[in-house]
Amino acid sequence: MSPSVLDIDLIWKALGTITDPEIPVLSLVEMKIIRDVQVTRDAIRVVISPTFIGCPALEQMKSEIRARLAGIGFKQVEIETTFAPPWTTELLADDAKEKLRSFGIAPPPGGEGELIALLLLPVACPFCNSQQTRLDSEFGATLCKQIYFCDNCRQPFERFKPI
Amino acid sequence: MSTSDGIPTQALETLLLALADDELMLGHRNAEWTGYAPLIEEDIAFSNIAQDELGHSLAWFTLYQQLSNKKPDSLAFEREWSDYTCCRFVTYPKGDFAYTVVRQYLFDEAEQVRLRAFSLSPYEPIRDVSAKILREEAYHLMHSQGLIERLGDATEESHRRMQAALNDAFPQALGMFEALEGEDELISSGIFGGNAKLRDEWLGRVQPVLENATLLIPGAPADFGGRKRNHVEYLQQLVDDLQSVYKIAPGAKW
Structure with missing residues (x-):
């Protein structure tokens, strides 16, 4: 057809x-x-x-x-x-980020700005929302994720890398 | 040979193939740490970085294909080892973890200066791919620079190993900036400012980081040859390994 x-x-x-x-x-x-x-x-x-x-x-x-x-x-x-314009995490809508969070993946931060500045923002735990979290591994199970650990609820979690 | 819009096609092909070959070989070397790195986080890191570099290699091969009509798989898996144009630096064995870290850091800084230059290029395909790769490379540099800063003066043993690695890797790394055939045409058409300029920018970035990590830059001459296909035998072993699965059934569909 x-x-x-x-x-x-x-x-x-x-x-x-x-x-x-x-x-x-x-x-x-x-x-x-x-x-x-x-x-x-x-x-x-x-x-x-x-x-x-x-x-x-x-x-x-x-x-x-x-x-x-x-x-x-x-x-x-x-x-x-296509790479033009490049895919960036700024393209993700708020509801998509919320679905990521409810799935247990901390969504990337919103807003524009230098990537390096986005990387320094605190990351909230997708399970308990605490910001008492730390980067455990700069790389993760897939290219788009990193591994964090939440000191509040004592859980490791994945984070979608800002890109 | 030039196209009507002033782009020197043949010199551009030389550049794209060199970029693709560098990424392909370093990607393969990094993948050799999968399952063997000293920490699980580093195992994951080098496996991820390997996958990224192979992806970048494919992106450069794809641009090369647009000019030459040669397929990426054929370029990666069907060439003789003496036909690749990677610098020698990326072909050396992975060594100990210190050597891998130092090589990755020196390569990541070269990627920064290359990609920043290319992302201003008037040739749109190279500009778009560079801008995309540059965002991914931020993670590579953060990782390797962090390890340089931590291991350079952590303990006597870490310092000794990192310094020994730098003594080997630094002259090899200068080989990344060996002039390409037709480079003058690339410079005059504004594709980039040339390898000598990139090397100076690279030195400006790596010197302070290495000094802060208490590492001394050795004075040995650059290890050139790779861009002219004058390789060391390590590449032959690497290519045998790289092509071994492909050659069992060339052209197989997965």
Whole structure:
């Protein structure tokens, strides 16, 4: 079936059901990894931007995008990766950050500014909201996370890196 | 050879391939710590950094592909070891943890000066990729600089090991700034200011950090050769290892 501009809502809705393989509480649309969808005469073009360039989940995301669009009848899909403008944690909406927190991942801080300044802000524990937390490991189980420890509730937790 | 918009294509290809090869080899060396680093946090750190560097390598290979039409997998896994244009610095064995830390720090500072220069480049693809990589590199530098500051004068043994590592790594690191073929064209077209300029900016960044960590910069000459494909045999071993799985079934789909 050839796509038409009338299908755009349907396409976004289908894409909105694909969850991030490393953060299953958010969809690729909420993550703003899927940046744009264009409907041309014979294909759907999906523009994605990776959170971290080396993210190993990218290939899985691409195959899920193809599978989901094939599932609603669109077989001709082009996926373009862009770095301009770069994906940054500023793109995450407040409700997306709240979903991260309720999943046990401390969300990245909001607001613009030099990355290095964002890194110095206190990090609230996603479980007890205490700011008595400390960085335990600068790197974590995935490229986009670090490991913190909460001295108040004595729990380790993951934090989404500001980027 | 130039394109109509004044970009010297061949020199740009040389630059992109050198950048991609550097990231690929250092990424592989860092991955050799997975499961073996002295602390679990460092095991995680170097495994993450390895994955980042391999991703950056893919980004540079992809830009190279846009000019040359050669596929990233083929460039990474099908070349002879003597065809890579990485600097020798990234090809040496991982050594002890002190050497790995010192090499990573010196490399991370070079990434800062390179990427800052490229993110002002008039060539849009290199500018966009650099701006993105630079944000990720903030975490690498914070990590490696922190270790330099802590280990440089922590104990007698840590100081001795870090100084020995620096004695080996510093002249090798200068090899990162070996002039590229066609570099004059890259400078005159404003792609970047050239490797000599980058080296001076790099020295301006690393000298105070090393001095603060009580480490003395050795005076040995730069270990050049890699950009002209004149490598040390360690690269052959690295490439054999890097390509071993790929060569079991070339072109296999996963």
